[in-house]
Amino acid sequence: MLKIFNTITRLKETFIPIKKNIVNMYVCGVTVYNYCHIGHGRTFVIFDMIFRYFRHLGYKTKYVRNITDIDDKIINVVKKNNETIEKFTNRMIKNMQNDFSLLNILSPDFEPKVSECINEIIKIINKLLKNNHAYIQNNGDVMFSVDSYKNYGKLSNQFLKKLKVGKRIKVNKEKKNPLDFVLWKKTLPSEKFSWKSPWGQGRPGWHIECTTISSIKFGNKLDIHGGGIDLLFPHHENENSQFNCLKKRSKINYWIHSGMVILNNKKMSKSLNNFILLKDLLSTYDGESLRYFLMSTHYRRPLSYCENNIKKSALSLKSLYNSLRNTKIEKKNYYFQNEYSIAFEEAMQDDFNTPKALSVLHAISKKINMLKNQNKFKEVKKFSNLLRKLGKVLGFFSYDPEDFLRKKSKMKSKEEINSLIKERNIARKLKMWKLSDNIREKLFKFGIILEDHKLFTTWRKK
Ligand SMILES: [Zn+2]
The missing domain is CATH 1.10.10 (Arc Repressor Mutant, subunit A)
Incomplete structure (x- = not known):
């Protein structure tokens, strides 16, 4: 039975889907104002691994990820470089897709840009206004009222009282509660990246976009909502509140958060100007080796960026490919139960323990090498197929072993x-x-x- 650590209950829970054999998953996507860094690489490799594992278990998956192409940071970058917003964001999206495909990250089933969902966002804000979970401020902005939702603070485990006195929250006298956040930001009619709405010209706030997209795609019940742990507060707290306020009995069942990438003992982030770009790493290391590095630590733990460890990961992957040399791919996708496959499943079912699962791959690889030395070719075939099958569950072995090893040496x-x-x-x-x-x-x-x-x-x- 698959156990997942659920952030909202802080417990490892048995996964029970809403509908039998179907998994609905929403993951917050990238704000495309720069190239992607290794922190993005980790988050999206982790959720790709989770997505692939559900598919391996036989679930029908519906995976949705948004692209934030409306954001003040984007507008500021564009002002400086004289490019149109559409041209700039499309260029950044292409770069993102390129990095992700090198990391063997599968495309989600649905990946809308926020700018394509404005009408739906307006409808959702209207619903929140009608339900008395939102109000219009004197300056024309539409705000979410956190006092209207009794469980505000539950997901990120922060108590409202503590938050209210927090120094980081600017006091805005127009807000009913200092924690209230913007759903629709009023802009000047002349502002380029803005849309008409019942509340005048403006653009949506960040949190409402994810709630809108997840509720259009999944209705009022969602199995899994994921993202990097840095999004827990305020983004996910606010998303959770909005989602639950839309309809009675709305619920997001499992919140999954991946750990951060740490560089020089600090969080790696674009806004802190402390980051390493994926495109730079991918011009030195191949994508699968980098993917290996990103999965070599358990997904919830912080991962320290270390070039030596990337090199070690590349060597580990090379040794797996090495044992697959001169073995043929079995057309029939057979999978047999033995101590290795059982250990692999046990590791993955225990909150996606990829470091343990990787160690099982190495045990199989060792076994193959031993069988090759003993000239037991029938057995080699059997175990090399098992290694391929399990490696693919984690998103490896997209290359022919000869090509992969040759590519490295030549x-x-x-x-x-x-x-x-x-x-x-x-x-x-x-x-x-x-x-x-x-x-x-x-x-x-x-x-x-x-x-x-x-x-x-x-x-x-x-
Ligand atoms: Zn989001």
């Missing part, structure tokens, strides 16, 4: 790559297209993808 040095790019640029200037194409293909064979920009060329690993 990868050109940065100097070699740059000198080939220079050579190709000269060929392009001289309109020697065939030579330029040959160089591109040559690099592609070494796992290097070239990206031509207006005035220069960059490269990344395949």
